[in-house]
Amino acid sequence: MNSDAVKSNPTTPDPGTLKPGTLKPETPRNSHGPAATGITSTPEWRALSDDATSLRNTSLRKLFSDDPHRTGTLTLDVGDLHIDVSKNIVTASTIRKLCDVAQAAGVLERRDAMFRGDRINTTEDRSVLHTALRLPRSETLIVDGVDITEEVHAVLDRMADFADKVRSGQFRGATGERITTVVNIGIGGSDLGPAMVSQALRHYSDAGIDSHFVSNIDPADLVSTLANLDPARTLFIIASKTFGTLETLSNAEVARQWVIDTLATDPETQKSVVAHHFVAVSTNIERVTDFGIDEANIFGFWDWVGGRYSVGSAIGLSVMLQIGPVHFREFLHGMHQVDHHFRTAPLEANAPIVLGMLGVLYTHFFGAETRAVLPYSNDLARFPAYLQQLTMESNGKSVTLDGSAVQTGTGEIYWGEPGTNGQHAFFQLLHQGTRLVPCDFIGFAKPTADLHNDAGASMHDLLMSNFFAQTHVLAFGKNAEEIRAEDTPESLVPHKVMPGNRPSTTILAPALTPQVLGQLIALYEHQVFVQGTVWSINPFDQWGVELGKTQAQALLPLLTSGAPGASTVDGSTSDLLARYRKWRGRS
Ligand SMILES: O=P(O)(O)OC[C@H]1O[C@H](O)[C@H](O)[C@@H](O)[C@@H]1O
Numbered sequence: 001m002n003s004d005a006v007k008s009n010p011t012t013p014d015p016g017t018l019k020p021g022t023l024k025p026e027t028p029r030n031s032h033g034p035a036a037t038g039i040t041s042t043p044e045w046r047a048l049s050d051d052a053t054s055l056r057n058t059s060l061r062k063l064f065s066d067d068p069h070r071t072g073t074l075t076l077d078v079g080d081l082h083i084d085v086s087k088n089i090v091t092a093s094t095i096r097k098l099c100d101v102a103q104a105a106g107v108l109e110r111r112d113a114m115f116r117g118d119r120i121n122t123t124e125d126r127s128v129l130h131t132a133l134r135l136p137r138s139e140t141l142i143v144d145g146v147d148i149t150e151e152v153h154a155v156l157d158r159m160a161d162f163a164d165k166v167r168s169g170q171f172r173g174a175t176g177e178r179i180t181t182v183v184n185i186g187i188g189g190s191d192l193g194p195a196m197v198s199q200a201l202r203h204y205s206d207a208g209i210d211s212h213f214v215s216n217i218d219p220a221d222l223v224s225t226l227a228n229l230d231p232a233r234t235l236f237i238i239a240s241k242t243f244g245t246l247e248t249l250s251n252a253e254v255a256r257q258w259v260i261d262t263l264a265t266d267p268e269t270q271k272s273v274v275a276h277h278f279v280a281v282s283t284n285i286e287r288v289t290d291f292g293i294d295e296a297n298i299f300g301f302w303d304w305v306g307g308r309y310s311v312g313s314a315i316g317l318s319v320m321l322q323i324g325p326v327h328f329r330e331f332l333h334g335m336h337q338v339d340h341h342f343r344t345a346p347l348e349a350n351a352p353i354v355l356g357m358l359g360v361l362y363t364h365f366f367g368a369e370t371r372a373v374l375p376y377s378n379d380l381a382r383f384p385a386y387l388q389q390l391t392m393e394s395n396g397k398s399v400t401l402d403g404s405a406v407q408t409g410t411g412e413i414y415w416g417e418p419g420t421n422g423q424h425a426f427f428q429l430l431h432q433g434t435r436l437v438p439c440d441f442i443g444f445a446k447p448t449a450d451l452h453n454d455a456g457a458s459m460h461d462l463l464m465s466n467f468f469a470q471t472h473v474l475a476f477g478k479n480a481e482e483i484r485a486e487d488t489p490e491s492l493v494p495h496k497v498m499p500g501n502r503p504s505t506t507i508l509a510p511a512l513t514p515q516v517l518g519q520l521i522a523l524y525e526h527q528v529f530v531q532g533t534v535w536s537i538n539p540f541d542q543w544g545v546e547l548g549k550t551q552a553q554a555l556l557p558l559l560t561s562g563a564p565g566a567s568t569v570d571g572s573t574s575d576l577l578a579r580y581r582k583w584r585g586r587s
Contacts, residue, residue, distance in 0.1 A: 038400070038407055038408075038536055039101065039104065039105045039408070039534055039535075039536065040407060040408060042101070042104045044097070044100040044101045044103070044104040045101055045104070047097050047100065048094075048097040048098060048100070048101050048361070048365075049365065051091075051093065051094050051097050052094075052361065052364075052365035052366070053365075055089050055090065055091075055094065055365075056089075056365070056366070058089070059500070059501045060087060060089060060475045060476060060500060060501050060503075061475075061476055061500065061501070063089070063091065064086075064475075064476075067091070070086050070092075071084065071086045073086075073092045074086035074088075074090070074092065074095070076349060076350075076351045076354060077351075078337070078338055078341045078345070078351040078519065078523065079334060079337040079338060079341070079515070079516070079519040080334075080509045080510055080513075080515065080516050080519060081351070081507055081508075081509050081516070081519050081520070081523065082507070082508045082509070083351055083355070083505065083506070083507050083508075084505070084506040084507075084508070085354060085355070085358065085505050087471055087474070087475040087503060087504045087505070087506065088358055088438070088503045088504070088505060089366070089501065089503050090358070090361070094361070095348055095354060096348060098353075098354065098357035098358070098360070098361060099347035099348050099350075099353060099354070099357065101357065101360070101534065102347065102353050102356075102357055102530060102533075102534060103347060105533050105534040105536070106533060107353065107529075107530055107533045107534065108347075110529075110533045111342065111343065111529065111533075112343075114128050114129075114131070114529065115131055115339075115343060116143075117129055117132075117141065117143030117144075117148070117304070120540070121306075121538060121540035121541060122401060122538060123538055123541045123543070124303075124540070124541050126303055126304055126540070127143060127304040128304060128306065128309075128540050129141075129143070129148065129302075129304040129305065130304075130305050130306065130309035130310065130312065130313075130525070131335075131336075131339045132148045132149065132152055132304075133152055133305065133310075133312040133313050133332065133335075134312050134332040134333070134335040134336040134339065134518070134522075135148075135149050135152065135336065136333075136336065137149065137153050151302070155299060155300060155301065155313075155314055156329075158299060159299055159314055159317055159320055159325070159328075160320070160325035160328075162279070162299075162317075163317070163320045163321050163324065163325050163328075164325065166179050166207075166209070166235065166321055167207035167209065167321065167324060168207075172276070173231075173232045173233060173234070173235075173263075173276050173277060174232070174263050174264075174269070174272060174273045174276040174277065175232045175263060177230075177232040177233045178233065179209070179233060179234070179235045180208055180209060180210060180233045180234075181209070181210045181211075181212065181229055181230070181233055181234045181235070182209055182210070182211050182212070182234075182235050182236075182237060182318050182321050182322070183211075183212045183213075183214060183225060183229070183234060183235070183236050183237070183255070184211065184212070184213045184214070184236075184237045184239055184317075184318040185214045185215075185236060185237065185238050185239065185248055185251045185252050185255060186213075186215060186237075186238070186239030186240055186245075186248050186281075186315070187215040187216070187240075187245060187247045187248055188215075188245075188307050188308070188389060188393075189241070189306065189307025189308040189309070189310050189311075189315065189389060190239040190240050190241060190245075190248065190281070190307060190310070190315055191213055191215040191239070192308075192382070192385060192386045192389050193308075193310060193311025193315060193316065193386060193521075194213065194239070194311060194315060194316055194317075194318045194319050195213040195215075195382055195386075196311075196380075196382035196383055196385070196386040197311060197316065197319045197331070197517060198211045198213070198318060198319055198322055199379060199380075199381060199382050200377075200379045200380050200382075200383070200512060200517050201319070201322070201323050201327070201331075201379075201512075201514055201517060202322075202379060203379070203448045203449065204322075204323040204324075204327050204514060205322045205323060206323070206324060207321075207322075207324065209321055209322050211318050211319075211321070211322050212225050212229075213318075214251050214255075215247065215248075215251075216247065217246065217247040217250055217251070219254075221251070222251050222254055222255065226255070226258060231258060231259045231262045231263055231277070232262075232263060234259070234277065235277055235278075235279065235321075236252070236255050236256075236259070236277060236278050236279075237279055237280070237281060237317055237318050238252045238278060238279070238280045238281070238282075238288075238291070238293065239280070239281040239282075239315055239317070239318075240280075240281075240282050240284075241282060241283050241284075241301070241305075241307050241310065241315075242282070242283070242284055242287075243280070243282045243283075243284040243287035243288050243291070244284070244287060246549070246552075246553075249291075252278075252291065255278075256274060256278065256291075256292070259273060259274070259277045259278075260273055260274070263277070271292070274292050274293065274294075275293075275294050275297060278292075278293050278297065279293065279297040279298070279299065279317070280293045280297065280298045280299070281298075281299045281300075281301070281313075281314040281315055281317055282298065282300065282301075283300060283301055283302060283303055285298055285300065299314035299317055300314065301313040301314050301315065306394075306540050308389045308390045308393055308394065309390070309525060311521065312331070312332050312335055312518075316328065316331075319331070323514065327514045328514070330513070330514040330515045330518070331514035331515065331517060331518040332518060333515055333518065334513075334514065334515035334516060334517060334518025334519040334520075334521075334522070335518040335519070335521060335522040336518075336522075337515075337518075337519055337522075338351075338352070338518075338519050338522035338523050338526065339522055339526075342522075342526045351523060352522075352523055352525075352526030352527045352529070352530055353526075353530050355505065355523070355527050356526070356527035356528070356529070356530030356531045356534075357530065357531075357534070358438070358503075358505065359371060359412050359438070359527065359531055360531055360534055360535075362412075362436065362438045362503070363408075363409050363410075363412060364408060364409065366436050367436060368412070368435075368436045368437065368438055369409075369412070369413055369435075370412060370413040370414070370415060370435075370437055371412045371413070371414055371415075371437070371438050371439070371440065372415055372416045372422075372430065372437050372438070372439040372440070373387055373414060373415070373416035373439075373440045373442070374416050374417070374418070374419050374422055374439055374440065374441050374442065374470075375416070375418050375419070375442040375443075376418065376419040376420070376441065376442065376443040376444075376463055376464065376466070376467040377418060377442065377443070377444055377448075377512055378418050379448055379512055380418060380442065380512065381417075381418045383416075383442070383520075384414065384415060384416035384417065386521075387414045387416075387524055388414050388415070390524060390525065390528060391411070391412065391414045391524065391527075391528050392411055392413065392414060393542050393545070394528045394532060394539035394540070395410055395411040395412070395528055395531055395532050395535065395537060395539050396410070396411040396544065397410055397411065397532075397535075397537040397538065397539075397544075398410065399537070400535075400536040400537055401536055401537065401538055402536075406535060406536070406537065408535055410531075410535045410537055412531075416440075419441070419443075419463070419466060419467060419470070420463060420466045423466065423470065427470070430474065430502060431473065431474065431477075431498055431499075431502070432497075432498065432499065436502065436503070437502070438503045438504065438505070439471075439474065439502075439503070439504040439505070440504070440505050440507060441467060441470065441471050441504055441505070441506045441507065442507045442509075442520065443464055443467040443506070443507070443508055443509075444508070444509050444510065444511050444512050444516075445464075445508065445509070445510050445511065446460075446510060446511040447459075447460035447463075448511075448512060470504075471504045471506050473498060473500070474500070474502040474503075474504050475500055475501070475502065475503075475504065476500045477497070477498035477499050477500020477501065477502075478496070478497065478498040478500070479497060479498075479500075480493050480494070480497050483496045483497060507520070507523075555569065555573075555577070558577050559577065559580060559581065559584075560581070560586060561581070561586065561587060562577070562578060562581060562587065
């Protein structure tokens with residue numbers, strides 16, 4: 001390994017440990033061993049590594065004063081999104097090097113393979129075609145002899161027809177009442193996407209339909225949701241790709257009983273009551289019909305749509321019912337705009353590539369382990385949670401596509417809260433803590449609704465002044481000299497120093513419309529793809545969640561009785577189970 005490679009090795013001790021005030025990052029703490037093969041042994045990676053070494057010794061203050069045109073060059077535009085990356089610790093030359101690495105990793109070839117429908121999800125032998133869900137009707141995509149666009153639009157048309165009927169009152173409950181409440185029962189990708197979008201686009205709700213989302217196996221979720229609902233006016237959507245998920249099926253069974261108990265006057269009417277109050281979204285028609293939902297009430301999708309990539313499929317039915325087919329199509333159009341951009345924009349202007357690669361840069365060369373996503377929009381409160389599944393279930397992997405151990409860190413940890421709430425909670429650590437946390441700030445010029453305080457100030461302006469102030473302060477801070485100039489007692493100066501040099505990306509859009517939300521989602525989806533390719537992992541499987549599920553099934557009998565099987569669990573779990581049984585009044 002030459003000296004350049006040593007510099008790029010994330011496990012090589014770095015003399016510049018993180019000191020408050022300079023934010024020189026400590027060596028990344030991942031322990032994946034020396035980077036001997038794959039992307040980290042390419043000349044492109046070494047060039048990036050050299051650049052990162054000098055970047056770690058500079059500051060955003062210096063970068064801004066060295067290049068007055070910096071902001072002009074370090075911005076990207078995609079659809080309605082204006083993305084300012086100038087407050088990242090990079091130069092235009094770094095962006096070129098990041099793009100070189102992406103190219104060397106085969107991002108472009110793999111991207112084209114994904115859009116073509118190649119089976120790039122190799123561990124499940126599946127195509128990855130969530131991008132086909134938002135193809136316009138006019139664009140043909142044939143995979144394995146099947147006209148994918150036609151299939152997609154056939155389902156969209158059925159959804160639209162159903163949505164129109166429910167929204168207009170043509171489709172009614174078993175007793176003839178209008179449907180005014182929709183409860184989506186699903187979990188993971190069958191919940192987080194529609195729940196997030198439903199909240200984000202609540203101001204597009206125009207047919208008097210109230211949406212609820214039940215996901216947790218914790219009965220508190222279903223109980224609290226059903227408490228104030230009228231079954232005669234409620235439609236349940238059972239959303240599950242596999243229709244085999246314990247949480248969803250248990251909640252669905254209880255909901256079905258609740259409806260039958262109230263509305264089915266005799267056993268003869270049960271079937272028709274279920275048909276009036278239950279529809280399903282799934283790829284598994286057989287299981288849905290076994291559950292008792294009529295085939296006519298099933299909206300299908302395909303195994304080439306990953307759960308966490310499925311909000312543009314029939315999984316979005318609850319959203320379509322709420323905002324209507326026209327706005328739902330605008331949402332899909334926004335996603336398609338970013339798909340098109342990802343396919344066609346030159347590397348350095350390609351927003352998903354640049355943003356995904358910034359995450360790679362901070363992960364490998366700045367010791368960052370997390371990325372905060374901070375929407376300055378209360379309507380986007382669930383966006384960070386949605387992104388957690390999208391990004392972490394996708395890229396939380398430690399073996400490469402060929403099954404060997406990864407030689408690099410993978411999977412940024414995503415977290416966040418809407419602004420300004422986060423400012424009053426964890427921003428202290430962002431500003432003065434010892435960790436480097438790259439932040440994505442997302443804001444909108446126009447409010448969904450505005451109010452004015454006694455001084456006549458627009459509350460949306462107050463929100464957005466915080467949005468702009470935070471990225472400025474994170475980047476430039478306030479040094480000791482500036483603090484002393486304010487007559488601060490010397491003993492307080494070190495406490496008040498704001499180190500600055502904390503990177504952030506600003507995503508600004510005109511308004512939170514269905515189209516803009518679609519753009520935001522696709523922007524993050526494709527970042528995940530870019531990173532997964534560079535790390536040589538499969539972002540489209542999720543084997544790691546299976547063992548916990550089977551273990552829970554195996555443990556279930558031990559929650560009731562300590563008898564046979566107790567000896568098969570470890571001492572800690574066994575003690576905890578005994579205490580649980582005791583507190584539940586069991587033997
Ligand atoms: O849609 P379903 O088949 O019910 O799956 C719901 C969720 O459960 C699983 O555990 C997966 O980890 C998720 O990727 C998936 O979205």
